[in-house]
Amino acid sequence: xxxxxxxxxxxxxxxxxxxxxxxxxxxxxxxxxxxxxxxxxxxxxxxxxxxxxxxxxxxxxxxxxxxxxxxxxxxxxxxxxxxxxxxxxxxxxxxxxxxxxxxxxxxxxxxxxxxxxxxxxxxxxxxxxxxxxxxxxxxxxxxxxxxxxxxxxxxxxxxxxxxxxxxxxxxxxxxxxxxxxxxxxxxxxxxxxxxxxxxxxxxxxxxxxxxxxxxxxxxxxxxxxxxxxxxxxxxxxxxxxxxxxxxxxxxxxxxxxxxxxxxxxxxxxxxxxxxxxxxxxxxxxxxxxxxxxxxxxxxxxxxxxxxxxxxxxxxxxxxxxxxxxxxxxxxxxxxxxxxxxxxxxxxxxxxxxxxxxxxxxxxxxxxxxxxxxxxxxxxxxxxxxxxxxxxxxxxxxxxxxxxxxxxxxxxxxxxxxxxxxxxxxxxxxxxxxxxxxxxxxxxxxxxxxxxxxxxxxxxxxxxxxxxxxxxxxxxxxxxxxxxxxxxxxxxxxxxxxxxxxxxxxxxxxxxxxxxxxxxxxxxxxxxxxxxxxxxxxxxxxxxxxxxxxxxxxxxxxxxxxxxxxxxxxxxxxxxxxxxxxxxxxxxxxxxxxxxxxxxxxxxxxxxxxxxxxxxxxxxxxxxxxxxxxxxxxxxxxxxxxxxxxxxxxxxxxxxxxxxxxxxxxxxxxxxxxxxxxxxxxxxxxxxxxxxxxxxxxxxxxxxxxxxxxxxxxxxxxxxxxxxxxxxxxxxxxxxxxxxxxxxxxxxxxxxxxxxxxxxxxxxxxxxxxxxxxxxxxxxxxxxxxxxxxxxxxxxxxxxxxxxxxxxxxxxxxxxxxxxxxxxxxxxxxxxxxxxxxxxxxxxxxxxxxxxxxxxxxxxxxxxxxxxxxxxxxxxxxxxxxxxxxxxxxxxxxxxxxx
Numbered sequence: 001x002x003x004x005x006x007x008x009x010x011x012x013x014x015x016x017x018x019x020x021x022x023x024x025x026x027x028x029x030x031x032x033x034x035x036x037x038x039x040x041x042x043x044x045x046x047x048x049x050x051x052x053x054x055x056x057x058x059x060x061x062x063x064x065x066x067x068x069x070x071x072x073x074x075x076x077x078x079x080x081x082x083x084x085x086x087x088x089x090x091x092x093x094x095x096x097x098x099x100x101x102x103x104x105x106x107x108x109x110x111x112x113x114x115x116x117x118x119x120x121x122x123x124x125x126x127x128x129x130x131x132x133x134x135x136x137x138x139x140x141x142x143x144x145x146x147x148x149x150x151x152x153x154x155x156x157x158x159x160x161x162x163x164x165x166x167x168x169x170x171x172x173x174x175x176x177x178x179x180x181x182x183x184x185x186x187x188x189x190x191x192x193x194x195x196x197x198x199x200x201x202x203x204x205x206x207x208x209x210x211x212x213x214x215x216x217x218x219x220x221x222x223x224x225x226x227x228x229x230x231x232x233x234x235x236x237x238x239x240x241x242x243x244x245x246x247x248x249x250x251x252x253x254x255x256x257x258x259x260x261x262x263x264x265x266x267x268x269x270x271x272x273x274x275x276x277x278x279x280x281x282x283x284x285x286x287x288x289x290x291x292x293x294x295x296x297x298x299x300x301x302x303x304x305x306x307x308x309x310x311x312x313x314x315x316x317x318x319x320x321x322x323x324x325x326x327x328x329x330x331x332x333x334x335x336x337x338x339x340x341x342x343x344x345x346x347x348x349x350x351x352x353x354x355x356x357x358x359x360x361x362x363x364x365x366x367x368x369x370x371x372x373x374x375x376x377x378x379x380x381x382x383x384x385x386x387x388x389x390x391x392x393x394x395x396x397x398x399x400x401x402x403x404x405x406x407x408x409x410x411x412x413x414x415x416x417x418x419x420x421x422x423x424x425x426x427x428x429x430x431x432x433x434x435x436x437x438x439x440x441x442x443x444x445x446x447x448x449x450x451x452x453x454x455x456x457x458x459x460x461x462x463x464x465x466x467x468x469x470x471x472x473x474x475x476x477x478x479x480x481x482x483x484x485x486x487x488x489x490x491x492x493x494x495x496x497x498x499x500x501x502x503x504x505x506x507x508x509x510x511x512x513x514x515x516x517x518x519x520x521x522x523x524x525x526x527x528x529x530x531x532x533x534x535x536x537x538x539x540x541x542x543x544x545x546x547x548x549x550x551x552x553x554x555x556x557x558x559x560x561x562x563x564x565x566x567x568x569x570x571x572x573x574x575x576x577x578x579x580x581x582x583x584x585x586x587x588x589x590x591x592x593x594x595x596x597x598x599x600x601x602x603x604x605x606x607x608x609x610x611x612x613x614x615x616x617x618x619x620x621x622x623x624x625x626x627x628x629x630x631x632x633x634x635x636x637x638x639x640x641x642x643x644x645x646x647x648x649x650x651x652x653x654x655x656x657x658x659x660x661x662x663x664x665x666x667x668x669x670x671x672x673x674x675x676x677x678x679x680x681x682x683x684x685x686x687x688x689x690x691x692x693x694x695x696x697x698x699x700x701x702x703x704x705x706x707x708x709x710x711x712x713x714x715x716x717x718x719x720x721x722x723x724x725x726x727x728x729x730x731x732x733x734x735x736x737x738x739x740x741x742x743x744x745x746x747x748x749x750x751x752x753x754x755x756x757x758x759x760x761x762x763x764x765x766x767x768x769x770x771x772x773x774x775x776x777x778x779x780x781x782x783x784x785x786x787x788x789x790x791x792x793x794x795x796x797x798x799x800x801x802x803x804x805x806x807x808x809x810x811x812x813x814x815x816x817x818x819x820x821x822x823x824x825x826x827x828x829x830x831x832x833x834x835x836x837x838x839x840x841x842x843x844x845x846x847x848x849x850x851x852x853x854x855x856x857x858x859x860x861x862x863x864x865x866x867x868x869x870x871x872x873x874x875x876x877x878x879x880x881x882x883x884x885x886x887x888x889x890x891x892x893x894x895x896x897x898x
Contacts, residue, residue, distance in 0.1 A: 053079070053080055054077055054088075055077065055078055055079070055151075056075070056077060056144070056146065056148060056149040057077070057078055057151050058073060058074070058075060058095075058142055058144055058151045059073065059074040059076055060153060060155055061073065064155070064156075064157070064158045065132065065134065065155060065158065066158040066159075066896070067134060067157040067158065067159055067867045067868055068133070068134075068135055068160075068852075068867060069157075070104075070107060070110035070111055070131050070132070070849065071132055071133075072129050072131055073103075073142070073153070074127050074128065074130075075093060075121060075127065075129075075130060075144060076126060077126065084126035085126065086123070086124040086125060086126055087121045087122065087123055087125050087126075087128075088123070089123050089147060089148060090121065090122055090123045091147045091148060092120055092146070093118070093119045093120070093121055093128075093130075093144055093145065093146040094144070094145050094146075095116070095119060095130060096142075096145075097132075097134070097140055097141060097142050097143065098136060098141070100135040100136040100140075100868075101132065101133070101134040101135070101142070102115070102116040102132070103116050103117075103119065103130055103131070103132050104117050104119075104130065104131045104133070105117040105131075106131065107131050108848075110132070110133050110849075111837070111848045111849035112855070112856065114855075121146070134157055135854060135866070135868035135869075136157060136868075137157060137159050137168065137866055139155075139156050140156070140157060141154045160894045160895060160897070161584070161585075161586070161587070161894075161895040162587055162867075162892045162893065162894055163554065163569060163584060163587060163892060163893040163895065164554035164558070164569075164587075164891050164892035165865075165890070165891065165892045166588075168866055168867045168894070169864065169865055169866055170865065171865045171890045171891060171892070172553075172891075173890075178193070178195065178510070178511050178512055178531065178532030180195065180197035180198070181496065181497075181508040181510060181512070182194045182196045182240070182241045182242070182496050182497060182508060183240070183241050183242035183253075183434070183496070183508065184497045184498070184506045184507070184513055185242065185244055185497075185499045186207060186499045186500070186501035186504060186506050187244075187245050187246065187499075187501050188245065188246065188247025188501075189207055189247075189502065190206070190207065190245065191204040191208060192204075192243040192245065192250075193215075193508065193531075194240040194241055194242065194243060194252070194497075195218075196239050196240065196241065197239075198221070199221065199227065199228070199229050199230065199236070199237050199238055199239065200218045200219060200220035200221040200227070200237060200240070201218065201220055201237065201240055201243055201252055202215040202218050203217055203218065203219065203267070204216055207502065208515070208531060210535065211529045211530060211534070211535040211539045212534070217267070217268070217269055217270045217272075219235075219237065219252065219267060219270075219272060220236055220254075220271070221236075221237075221270070222235070222270060223270050223271070223864055225864055225865050225890075226861070228861050231288075232257050232259075232288050232290035233273075233287060233288055234274050234287040234288075235272065235274070237254045237261070238254060238255070238256035238290070239254075239256035240252055240253060241253045241255040241305075241307075242306060242308050242369070242497065243308065244310055246310070246312060247266060248266055249262065249263065249264060249266070250263040250266055250267065251263075251308045251310065252274075252308070253306055253307065253317070253318075254277075254305075255304050255305060255306060256290075257280075257290040257291075258280070258290060258292045258293070258301075258303055258304060258321075259277040259278060259280045259290065259302060259305070260277065260302070260308060260317055261276075262274060262275055262277070262278065262332070263275055273287070274287065276334055276336075277289075277335050277336070278300075278302070278332060278336070279300070279301060279305060279317075279319075280335070280336060281295050282334065282336030282337070283336070286335030286336055287335065292304070292321060293322070296353075297322065297353050297354075297355055298352055299338035299339040299341075299342070299352035300337065300338040300339070302319045302326070303319060303320070303321025303322045303355070304320045304321035305317050305319050305320065306318045306367070306369070307367065307369040307379075307380070307434065309370035309371060310331065311393070312331075313329075313330060314327060314329055314330070314331070314393070315327070315328040315332060316370045317339070317370075318367040318370050318380075319367075320367055320368060320382075322355040323344055323345070323355055323356060323357040323364045323365055323366060323367065324342040324344035324345045324364060325342065325343040325344055325364065325367055325370065325379055326342055327339055327340055328340055329341075338352070339352065341396055342398070343362070343364065343397070343398070343399060344362070344364030344367060344398075345398055346362070346398050347362075347396065347398030347399070348397070348398070351397030351398055352397070357383070359384045359415055359416070359417035360414060361414040362398050362399065362401070363384075364381050364384070364388070365381060365382070365383035365417070366382045366383040367379050367380065367381055367382065368382045368432070368433045369432070369433055369434035369436075371435040371436055371442075373458060374439060375391065375392045376389065376391055376392075376393075377389070377390040377393055377394065378435045378437065378442065379401075379435075380432040380433060380434060380435050380444065380445075381404075381432075382432055382433060382447075383417075383431070384417040385406055385407070385417060385419045385420070385428075385430055386405060386407045386416075386429060386432070387406055387429070387432055387435060387444055388401035388404055389403050389404065389405065390402055401414065403462035404463070405427070405429070405444065405462070405463070405464060406427070406428060406429030407421055407463060408421055408422060408427070408462075409427075409461065409462045409464070410463070413462035413463055414462070419431065420482070423480075424449060424480055424481070424482035425465070425479055425480055426453065426465035426466040426468075426469070426479035427464065427465045429444070429446050429449070429453070430446060430447070430448035430482070431446075431448040432444050432445060432446055432447060433496055434496065434497040434498050435498070436498040436499050436500045437458065437500070438500045438519075440456075441455060441456055441458070441500070441519070442454070442455040442458055442459060443505070444498075445495050445496065445507070446469075446482075447494070447495065447496065448482075450482065450483065450485075450491075450493065450494070451470060451471035451472045451481075451482065451495070452469065452470040452492070452495060452498055452507060453466035453469055454466055454467055454468050454469065454470060455467055456468075456521070465479070468522055468523035468524075470490070470492075471485075471490070471495060471524075472485070472491075472523065472524060473485065473523075473524050474490075474523045474524030474525070475523070475524070478523035478524055479523070487540075487543045488526070488541055489514065489526035489527040489528075489529075489540035489541075490524050490525065490526040490527070492509050492514075493509065493510060494509060494510045495507055495509050496508045496510070500519065503518060503519060504516060504518070504519070505520065507527075509530075509543075510543070511532055511533070511544060512530040512532040512533050512542075512543060513530065513532055514527035514530050515527055515530070515531065516528055526540065527540060534549070534550065536605070542607075542608075544573065549571070549574040549576070549606060549607035550604070550605060551590035551604040552588065552589075552590050553571075553574075554573075554574075554578070554892065554893060555607075556573050556888045556891060557620070557622055557874065557888055558570055558571060558874065558875065558886040558888060559624050559634075559874070559877075559886060560875065560876075560877040561624040561626050561877060562877070562879070563627075563628045563647070564628070564879075565583075566579060566580065566582075566626070567580040567583050568580075568624045568631070569591075569624075569893060570621050570622060570623065570624050571594075571607075571621075572620050572622050573607070573620075574606075575597070575608070575609050575610070575617070575620065575621065576594040576595060576596035576597055576618065576621070577594065577596055577618070577633055578591040578594050579591050579592055579593055579594065579648065580592060593651035594606075594651060594652075595616070595618075595633070595648055595651070595653060596616070596617055596621065596652070597610075598616070598652045599650060600651070603651040603652065612669065613638045613669055613670065614654065615642065615656075615658075615669075616652050616653065616655070618633065618638070618642075619635060619636075619671075620635075620636060620637045621633050621634060621635050621636075622634050622635075622636050622685075622687065623685070623686055623687035623688045623698070623875070624688070625688045625689050625690050626690075627711070628692075630644060630645055630646070630690075630711065631643070631644040631647055631648060632644075632695070633688070634685045634686060634687055634688045634697065634698075635685075636684040636685050636686055636700070636701075637672070637684070638671045639672035639681070639682045639683060639684065639685070639701075640660035640661045640671070640682060640685070641658065641660055641685055641688050643655055643656055643712070644656055654668070657715035658670075659697070659712060659715075659716065659717060660680070660681060660682035660685065660697075660716075661680075661715070662680065662715075662716050663714065663715040663716035664716075667715040667716060676733070677702055677735040678718075679706070679718035679719050679722075679732035679733075680716050680718050682697065682699050682701075682702070683699060683701025683702045684699075684700045684701035685697050685698060685700060685701075686698050686700040686750075686751050686752070687752045687753060689752075689753050689754060690711065690755075691755035691756075693709075694707060694709055694710070694755065694776075695707075695708040695712060695719075696708075696760075697719070698750050698752060698753050698763075699735075700749050700750060701749075702722075702725075702735030703724050703725070703735060703737040703738070703739070703746075703747045703750065704722040704747060704750070705722065705723040705762055706719040706722055707722070707723065707777070709778075718732070721779055721781075722780050722781075723745075723747070723760075723762065723782060724746060724747030724750065724762075724764075724781075725739055725780065726739055726745065726780075726781050727745075727779065727780050727781030728780070731780030731781055732780065737766065738800075742767060742797075742798050742799070742800050743797055744771065744783035744784040744786075745782070745784075747762065747764045748764065748766035748767045748800070750762050750763060750764050750765060751763045751765040751813070751814045751815070752814060752815050752816050753816075754818060755776070756818050756820070756839070757820075758776055759772065759773060759774055759775070759776070759839070760772070760773040760776055760777060761773075761816050761823075762784070763813045763814060763815065763825070764787075765813055767790075767800035768789050768790070768800055768801070768809075768811060768812065768813070769788060769790045769810060769813075770788040770789055771784035771787055772784055772788065772840070774786075774841070783797070784797065786842055786844075787799075788808075788810070788843070788844070789809060789825075790843070790844060791803075791808070791844050792808075792842065792843045792844030792845075793843070796843035796844055804857070805832075805856070805858065805859045806856060807847045808844050808845070808846045808847070809830075810825065810830070811827060811828070811829040811830045811859075812827075812829040813826060813827050813828060814826045814828045815873065815874050815876035815886065816876060817876035817877050817883070817884075818878055819883070820880060821837070821839075822835055822836060822837050822878075823835070823838075823840065824876050824878060824883060825847075825876075826874055826875065826876050826885070827873070828873060828874060828888075829872070830853075831852055831853065831859055831860070831861050831869075831872065831873070832850050832851065832853045832859065832870060832873070833850065833852055833870065833873055833876065833885060834850055835848060835850060836848055837849070851870065851883075851885070851896070852868070852869055852870030852873065853869075853870075861889070865890050867894065870885065870887050870889075870890075870894075871887060871890050872887075872888045872889030873885050873886060873887050873889075874887075874888040882896065882897065883895075883896040884896075
């Protein structure tokens with residue numbers, strides 16, 4: 001349970017009541033602040049009651065109730081002077097509210113996640129406590145009904161503070177950023193981007209003109225904040241690849257569901273259902289079926305469709321896994337409708353039941369993109385490293401192409417299939433993916449050559465050389481350069497898709513979409529801006545999966561520490577540690593400076609990796625700790641822990657020394673190497689903690705926790721011993737996961753550690769448990785006393801099995817914290833934090849409550865961001881008045897009042 005704090009008790013010293021007379025007069029009232037993020041309980045007594053009249057009341061806690069917390073309320077009878085009066089009779093009281101709020105008879109019921117329970121009052125008693133848990137951040141009204149009357153109370157829960165987002169209901173990364181972008185398609189003033197790894201299609205109703213323009217809505221997910229794979233349905237998608245629209249109809253290749261979704265009219269809202277699916281059988285299950293060649297290979301089945309195109313009459317689908325392009329001669333109107341014929345497969349009766357691949361004029365091997373211009377048809381034949389061109393639209397199955405681009409001219413033009421035949425040039429291709437044309441120009445994404453080839457006029461013969469290339473430097477070598485040139489407006493890294501419309505060019509590039517406001521006419525020309533990356537001067541040189549660094553943003557993989565004054569947040573994604581010199585009080589409070597990047601005006605807006613390890617740079621830092629004087633930062637990709645002997649006071653201030661790297665002049669410039677496992681080496685240390693006397697480093701890559709019995713004072717100083725590896729002379733020289741088998745002495749890729757009151761706790765992530773030592777271990781390989789997350793009993797310390805979500809199970813836990821009374825464990829893949837209201841003392845002890853889910857058996861992620869939901873929570877930190885939760889999947893730190 002998250003206990004009620006005393007932080008605002010003085011502001012609510014008078015108990016607040018909502019009152020209705022025993023005659024069921026519903027005249028009681030109340031008021032509350034409109035802001036759902038914070039507020040105080042508010043209710044006003046009914047002052048019109050006659051003297052001596054007995055009233056039924058609900059009394060609020062002295063401290064404002066908090067979202068996602070069990071709080072004690074009181075039912076009572078009082079007279080007009082407010083003096084207690086006994087209940088006139090024994091009665092069952094029902095307390096109701098909104099769908100996010102429940103009332104319970106006991107604290108245990110409230111914490112358990114059970115359905116609301118009846119509250120029984122005894123005749124003659126003057127009060128009865130009951131408990132309320134709400135997941136609301138808006139105004140809540142409780143309504144009590146009993147045989148002797150009714151009462152109500154309105155209050156606004158205390159909201160959580162969030163760092164990294166403007167409020168608890170927003171995740172800027174989900175709305176603006178890109179990850180695994182595959183398809184782009186612009187038409188009719190709209191832009192569609194297939195966000196493969198988020199299983200959705202982002203839609204802009206008006207073509208974006210600025211880097212930070214948010215999508216209007218998404219398809220495939222219920223909201224901009226949902227990213228998980230969902231079962232096949234009319235409103236879900238699984239790894240979508242390409243889209244096409246004429247402004248009215250919309251077609252999306254739902255690739256991993258082996259189907260193409262069709263909307264007869266252009267959708268307008270999040271998660272809007274498609275009208276039907278091609279590639280899956282007709283009938284009642286048309287929109288819930290998935291799977292390759294469902295019902296057998298035919299004109300009505302598909303295997304991983306990729307490209308989609310229509311000329312307004314016909315529909316073309318690149319059925320990649322079946323090495324063919326399916327063609328509907330008239331646009332299909334019903335689910336499961338069979339194509340009329342296939343290109344890429346032999347003509348004749350077997351045309352729609354064949355899935356051969358070949359390099360011939362009529363063969364295909366994993367076709368991908370499709371485009372058309374007038375009577376011409378272009379198909380990227382990816383694994384044959386060519387683009388096939390039909391000068392007139394084919395009308396029958398197996399019709400041969402007229403020529404190929406990407407292969408040499410001449411007799412073998414349509415039978416050659418080598419990558420970069422003759423070397424990288426303007427007439428060679430290596431795994432072309434997508435195609436676009438405006439009827440005059442042709443653009444081909446030459447994926448493995450990290451470029452887009454452009455023909456300024458439509459090519460008319462086999463092997464014709466492109467006019468220039470985008471993604472490669474301008475100049476004499478523009479068409480003979482096929483290498484990645486880093487991140488800029490004129491270079492690509494994994495370009496996937498291209499589209500041209502309304503005088504603009506759009507190219508997808510993994511974590512960004514490059515936009516040219518005018519069609520480029522020369523090689524190496526830079527894009528105008530990039531969607532998915534921060535606006536500003538670094539827009540075209542950034543390639544972040546997240547929003548990109550701002551003074552108040554955090555990426556994935558955060559860690560938190562404080563010395564009571566200073567507040568530290570590790571921003572792993574942006575290779576920095578943010579430092580506040582006092583505790584932030586709002587999401588807009590910026591840190592004073594960042595460690596890991598140079599001082600100067602860009603200190604808080606820089607997030608790029610520094611190539612060379614140094615005392616002032618990080619490579620994906622992941623843990624932070626302080627004893628009030630020293631600061632420790634785990635720098636896993638540099639295989640070290642950096643130490644500042646005093647709290648750093650300026651931006652970019654270098655550490656004094658490093659642990660995990662050899663002592664000497666190169667101590668702060670050494671990084672990961674081939675050195676054997678020892679007490680002086682580390683492999684991907686994820687977390688660092690101190691209890692003021694000892695130092696603990698979670699050396700994840702070596703499946704161990706390194707322990708210094710006294711705080712180290714010098715570079716490269718070896719630890720006293722290691723937990724998680726066998727005892728003995730080789731204790732500090734072994735690093736295998738579950739060395740010797742699963743036991744109380746072994747670990748598999750631990751993530752965090754906690755020392756408290758003479759006990760030690762270790763989050764043993766891959767073994768799905770938290771190891772607990774009842775007394776502080778003093779030697780290498782000391783076995784834990786018991787484990788949380790695994791069943792109680794004889795096998796408690798030898799079990800690492802997965803159970804369904806419950807009060808006793810964990811699914812890849814990552815973080816652990818205590819406030820001195822309660823224990824908190826971040827149960828990452830169950831999207832929750834488990835809470836033990838007192839420190840557990842035995843294996844398999846069940847948690848008493850949960851944060852981030854409505855109960856102890858739910859693990860959903862598909863909720864709007866709020867203070868009451870979590871997505872992949874990571875490391876934790878607690879003080880007597882606050883719980884800090886690294887909510888990694890939502891790029892934020894939640895600070896929960898307690």
